[in-house]
Amino acid sequence: MASLIKKKKGNRLYYYLVESARVDGQPRIVHQAYLGTAEKLAELVQQKSAPVPLSATLRDFGLPGALWLAAKQSGLWPLLESLWPAPRSGPGPAHYLLLAAIHRICDPGPKTEVSDWYDRTILASEWGFPAERFTSQAFWDAFEQILPETSATLAPAEDPLDQAQLRLLGLWKEKQLVGRWLLAYDTTNFYTYIASTNTRNQLAQRGHNKQGRHNLRQVGLSYVLDGESGLSLCHHVYPGNVADVEEFSVALARIVRLLDQNQIARDTVTLVFDKGTAALDNTVQLQEAGVGWISALPWNQAPAELRERATEELPPCSAEQPGVRAVAEKLLVHGQEYLAVLKYSAPFAAEQLHSLTTSISRTLQSLRRFSKELNKPRARWTEEGIRRKIQKWLSGQFLGDVIRYQLESRDGPWRLQFDFDQAAFERLLGRRLGRTVLLTNRLDWTAEQVVAGYAGQQQVERVFRGLKDGEWLGWGPMHHWTDSKIRIHAFYCMLGISVLQYVHRQAKAAWSDLSMEQLIEELQRIQQFILLYPRQGEKGPHRAAQVLSKQTLVQQALAKALKLDELQITHRG
Template sequence: MPSLTKKVIRGKPYYYLRECQRVNGHPKIVSTIYLGPPQSILDRLMRPEPLRVAIYEFGASAAVWDMAQAIDLLATIDRHVSKRGSQGPSVGHYLLIAALNRCIAPCSKAQIADWYQKTALHRLLPLSSGQLTSQRFWDNMERVGEKQIAAIERDLSRAAVSRFGLDLHCLLFDATNFFTFLDSFNAGAKLPQRGHSKEGRDNLRILGLALLVTSDGEVPLFHHTYAGNQHDSVTFHSVAEELFERCRSLTHGAYDITLVFDKGNNSKENLEQVGDSPFHFVGSLVPTEHKDLLSISRKVMHRLDPTQLPAVCSYRTRKVVFGIERTILCTFNQELFDSQTQTLAREIAKRKRKLQKLRIRLANRRNDSRGKAPTVEGVQKKVKEILRGRHLADLFAVQVRKKRAGLPRLSFRFRDKAYQQLRSTLLGKTLLFTDRTDWSDEQIVLAYRAQHHIEADFRRLKDPHYLTFRPTFHWTDQKLRVHAFYCVLALLLLNLLRRKLAKAGIPLSVVKMMDTLTDIHEVTLLYPAGSGSKKPFVRTVLADMDPVQRKIVETLGLARYRSA
């Protein structure tokens, strides 16, 4: 039987654990374990060494899970899409996991199980790794059609508006596109098409995405995926009725809504549709199509409220556009003028250097020089490439002629008069039009400037760290629509979360918010089982947090999601 033995060495007590047994009829010490001084024994009893330590990402997982519960996301999806069987995760589980992954650490479906096991979601939304294979995701995504997506989004938008009191007086509509890596010979997918890529990837097939978002918190209320080669104005026309119906359903008959869209959505048919609806609009005009408005001198413009719009002037008039007389606002922004002037000056200097370099190379060319001799057509094509860009071709007078020896020569001059004309008429100006005759100039300009909210959403969807639309890893139109849907769901969750924190006095960008949340970790310590127990003792704590993290946890009430 073990016994505790005390030894005093140089005036200090030390303890040993000894076990004595009878051997051959005589007592004998068969085991001696050194325990150490009393303080060392106390430390080990009160603070035992854990057998294992596990660290999980907690902050972001708990925050977006909480927001998903606030709008009843899981139940809403399951209400519109039935399960494949009576057991196992529902379609809602898979779309929710996909959306949460896009919020926190976007990855392919094959990698989601590994990511999931490293987060607090493995406890908040318990699923096995076998249930999170890419094939399971694809099988469940297959069950979600366009009608279900529209119905789910409609209900979630209503829940977001009702739960968070979103202001719907100013709604923003715009479209963008995303490049994909679909094979050119994949004829089955009709949505990805070659067209003008807004990310400069014209060599790839692109997919279009249109959004309707609130100016209050940039919360998406409606989305539409379309073929990448479709013009924005055609897209607006195709979704206008559905867009208006969504607005009606969200406002319950209160129609004081102003839609804001940019000039890419302009067409006579689109403006007629908006005019036939009960909603108002603010849009912009293509400046070069209204030279009479550009000729308005800054001297006749009046200064707008400097507290709201510093360095902005405007001139208000009426003009028939797209067949109807509208209120027109010609604005001049000094900051925009300075920025555009600097950019144009840089591009002009760059083109001058390239043209001069080409001129010298042609002048030094001789008939007996090696290589293929340049031609007039080839040089003209090169000049056209150099002067590609807005306004640049109009600012240079270029002549390519053939000398007697048959070699082309280049001469050029900068058109300073055209440059001064550009500065006095176009740079710094924006042409706005609206049916809000009751609004002041400041209200019209501020409404149009709210367009930056939807542009910010598009930038977030192209951010490689959070919310990124890529990677897609889907090859059919149906899967691409579902992929776009849960990306928009992720955008909905994060913008609602950011808005909630801002109203609580914690204003953060989405990136800063997610960086802060993902750095909050949950630490699980596994200790040896106590006397008379086979079950090890488990203790879970949150890692040290900075003041901002503590305030976020307190504001969102995330402590309730800690493991007991």
């Protein structure tokens, strides 16, 4: 509440506009503005106008401020400070880690741009460090303190980043931020611009890149998050030429070690992964590890009588999963008894149908143009070249099932004829689209429980899309070229994902249907203006006032739920 107070200095009275609030439960003045003498006040009233500001400075407020508050509220920031204490003056390694994570969310780019960006955010006033402390060299030096270049062969018990992951899992457990211990697991890879002649790097290797950049060196990332909260629980950076199936055994050993060290019973944990990891060797390892698991089963490995069951025979799930049907039965798979679940999702079927019809139309048009090209007198195509080109068009999912073609050569020229298989298309509609076969060792679970558990896998896929598209947190381009710095890059990216998921969880309490992309966009629009006013009288400094940008209803609800007003109180105090 704002009020007018007077202070006597010498023989004169001076007036101030003060704003009070409770800080740590006690009433305190959090903002004070000097107004002047009674004569000055009278002059202002007569003029009926406020003073015109000399200048205005724009500052990023909503998104960096919300992430900073979340890091403190979740306990992440105190943990980082305990792992890497700050020096007696200036920022410590924890500051550089968290700032790198927040920067990757708000304005991804190289470390040479961080200092300028930091100076334009609320973090500059919250932390109080000059922007010159956050140069590219300063980041390198801080990261060297965390994981020196000479630490490539450290055991997990001595590796600082592995120990930090262990402590983070303990923190999430202590804060009860993880739910039913549904752990979603997946792998991906990221291409780099590391030169082929760089021999100091062993992680960046050439392999099958999931973004199609096979000509570049890449690094692999296996990732485990909580299927409900989305918090990062464990990750591992591995060489880019290692197959996903091979990485699973390494990742599983790390997961089990983290569970044991945090005294989390293995049989209470359910690991969720996609069909790419559902190999026989991996299911045997899971059985030996003693953890529960849910996996998508490759379509051709699922029993035909289960996967092709009529949709009308599948019981609908509850209202919590609208448009989903599922049925379960026990099966012998890989020599063991498991629970197999056929899931049908009407929304998923609609998405697949839209994608398929678009691809069919595009492919048929390409085949038509190609057929005309082959009819030209000067066409010089070999059979191998023609078939290779057609197979590339038909390589999309289901296209080879519904489009048939014939290639004939009569008196030299090649003739291409093609057709659309309506019967095959109808079979896809009735027996394939929208269907997923799941396999689990949780024999006592219902079909709906298995389907709900597998939904955690979508969390990881959304995270990977957000990392690669840059809509959540921009992983690339990665401006590091040594193994230790690449591992640190992965660590603060995963930190950023956890903080972002924590903010999203808080925000959904105020606006339940808010997506992550909408959250980031709305918070980025909450900005702060620093208005500089002329001094009152001949002496004294210029006066400054802080004003937030005009907010929509969504932004007002977010600001209240995320307690952004704490940033203003902290700054004014």
